[in-house]
Amino acid sequence: MNTDARAHGISRRHLLASSAAAAGAAGLGWGGRSLVEQSAASTLPDGQQIVPFHGSHQAGITTPPQAHATFVALDLQPGLDRSLIIGLLKAWTQDAARLAEGRPGLADSEPELAAAPSRLTTTIGLGPAVFEVAGVADQRPPSIAPLPPLPIDDLDPRYSGGDLLLQVCSDDPLVVAHAVRILARSVRSLATVRWTQRGFREARGSHPEGHTMRNLMGQIDGTNNPKPQDPGFEQALWHDDPAYPWLRGGTSMVVRRIAMDLDTWDELGRRDRELSIGRTLGTGAPLTGTREHDPPDFGATDRFGIPIIPPSSHIARARAQAPEEVFLRRGYNYDDPPEPGRTSNSGLIFATFQADIAKQFLPVQQRIAEFDVLNEWTTPVGSAVFAIPPGCEPGDYLGRALLEGSR
């Protein structure tokens, strides 16, 4: 059963109950055995794990990260109005809810590709232009806009901007490919794909419970991420500004594509790499500790009075310097075919969620941009920002409070 979910405190019973319910609803079988029979046999394959679509928040945010994610930004076709955007969000809501349960999308020609969702989630975001087109420009929080330029950026329009976002995650890459296709196709008269980024983490089951992922630089990545049980987690994540009541229970999302120069990174000795990060590569422990989750001691010095964790190291620069700076990272590795003459084209799709980009995300990014040794091997090449509406209940659709709510 789902080790990730257990590690993150999600009820195993809940997942099993959802799976069994979905099995009854779907009624699709493999090779003659129905899902119901398999559920009864209590040897449900991992493909039948389900993350509920409906709820007060969208899925795919606090969901323990699945092994695969595809991020798709779309641009609205010219000439749309509010009613067409409502239609688009209704179509996506219906399909996303069905696909999460292992049921085919409404116009799905390949229902079998939907039948083993493997914790499929679809998270839907609204880029800055949606507010204008829908005639609700006054409801756009100011930080739902392109980030201010940072000196470290070398942005490529192929990975930047976008009017709408789909974040589709599952532990199974076939499920992701199918869901992305169904969702992009169902709205193709209204929106066209602007960019697609495919990411991955370690496969389901590769590591013991509680394992933090590694990125392609070899670092353990995400140790210091806030956890749902942390004090202040809810406030850091969910929007609650009375000026934008439609976004209450929603959040905002930043998607940055961070290219890694692995060729020069590899030329650096192991100790220098550890000093650049501020953590050991083997265990991920801070240089002042022995275990991954030991709190870093930024004040500790060696016998010459030199800080053990260099002030220029990534963890020294990237840490939240105040509780207000905490945000949730949900990143994925990317590894695309190399450009001619190179041996790799790799990096991180750095996806973050936070109630307020200006207060939480930007101070940290500006500190990193100002100085962080790791900048020598990493370059932001893509950047996009989206409002993430709250979740919805069955029968409702995502974004209704913005588009037809009593604001």
Place this chain on the structure above:
Amino acid sequence: MNTDARAHGISRRHLLASSAAAAGAAGLGWGGRSLVEQSAASTLPDGQQIVPFHGSHQAGITTPPQAHATFVALDLQPGLDRSLIIGLLKAWTQDAARLAEGRPGLADSEPELAAAPSRLTTTIGLGPAVFEVAGVADQRPPSIAPLPPLPIDDLDPRYSGGDLLLQVCSDDPLVVAHAVRILARSVRSLATVRWTQRGFREARGSHPEGHTMRNLMGQIDGTNNPKPQDPGFEQALWHDDPAYPWLRGGTSMVVRRIAMDLDTWDELGRRDRELSIGRTLGTGAPLTGTREHDPPDFGATDRFGIPIIPPSSHIARARAQAPEEVFLRRGYNYDDPPEPGRTSNSGLIFATFQADIAKQFLPVQQRIAEFDVLNEWTTPVGSAVFAIPPGCEPGDYLGRALLEGSR
């Protein structure tokens, strides 16, 4: 434990023994627990499953297909000679053997990314040019050459040809990314990457044992593949021509990239899609049967005398019409970012292994090229052919019999 391996008759004890041995050899740990401790606890995570590198045949051929595969074709730099090709193959052999066991490559800066191999295999192939450069042109079997042009082809040089091939497979995409990088980098002064194709199947554990994969057209794909216990399997797969003794125990490989036009495929009704394939989409059973592995009855007709499986259907055209035409398919789905204006860029990396391309592979391909309804929705856009040397024992290197053997 490894359900794929059980389904394909590979000894569970063997895998466990290999894993424990590798754990002792590697000595890398996560979060303070060593692999040895974890092995002793008999809750070895799936990442510790190992496929032995050494043996009479290369791994990654009869290995039950892992969830992820990256195919990399490389071109030799100008001015190489036999001794440098020997050096390249020695370097790859050493690194591939180490990586399979969860040990880092010899010049590996990120040993932690190698520590959970998840059935990692590296299969090494030699393209036509290697024989010339190494001065052993007389040892190239005539069918190790580009395939004769087929009328259905629309080949793109971005996915065709190549002097060397790496097929790197694992159930974990992070492991594949790392291994590909280590192997490509270790020979970068001798060979440059010509093309890279990344493929996937359903994730490890998504489906019950014995499940055949689905491709992105929704079809169950590979039902009729020969199995190691089938009579004639060894003869179909392994080369045994006395004219080329260096290739005894080796095979040949064809890598074709088959683009699928999913937009028009989806416009076809379900029944028409089933008639095009000759199988039902739900179970994969032939139209004359009820279960996936029922043998198709190509002679069966309906009450009007019309064949139930259309003679133009894919299974009617693609089936081996003689025992000599059997070959092993080991395909992977691909799903790359769509070209502008399209909703998908998907298809199949059709990788096949056979003792003799001319006798086994070509007759089937020519029959398909001549006529197969499925051609309306599929287009070969890439094609490459490689000799796959036999496996080797510890201390030896792949290809030695060709390059320094008594031929």
